[in-house]
Amino acid sequence: EIVLTQSPGTLSLSPGERATLSCRASQSVSGSSLAWYQQKPGQAPRLLIYAASSRAAGIPDRFRGSGSGTDFTLTISRLEPEDFAVYYCQQYDSSRTFGQGTKVEIK
């Protein structure tokens, strides 16, 4: 099973700042089969990024995914108030697994 480790666990930032979230896989994720989701309290997850760097429909361009192999990054260029949430990475190369999440909170 491919284990995904996200860091940091919590990111405390102010609106307007840049957020950099990391997702490291225990083995190479082929085909860049990695997605990012955003989840707010009491809501279902929302797809942000798939295939490591492709934005899902309707996702603002301040969200950018990058990486390959075992190291992936989600960057939010300038945090908006609605971006404070928990973010999960998911690999779908070998079965499907999620990382444990990174919480982006208001500083």
Add this chain to the structure above:
Amino acid sequence: EVQLVESGGYLIQPGGSLRLSCAASGFTVSLNYMSWVRQAPGKGLEWVSLIYSDGTTYYADSVKGRFAISRDNSKNTLYLQMDSLRAEDTAVYYCARMSGDGYKGFVEDFWGQGTLVTVSS
């Protein structure tokens, strides 16, 4: 408008059985890949099962042999039959439509709001 509405969540005793439903509108379940993902209270996401448009099914090791995914094309509804339930199956269960292609793969691009299953005596 695409919509997914889960139902069937309940408080049930360990060892019991439950069937979750996910009614879809705005698209055809049988023509899409569909997935179930769960989230234990205060915890992260865990993929549970998926069904391809051709009927092929896959399961997480944690539920293999106990859960079964299926669909009713006439009702445009996805199901998850859960047997031999354990306390650790307690979670909100989400159904999701999967979209993609053979090149970039398939991901859960639209999710329902979830239904809570509590396994406790």
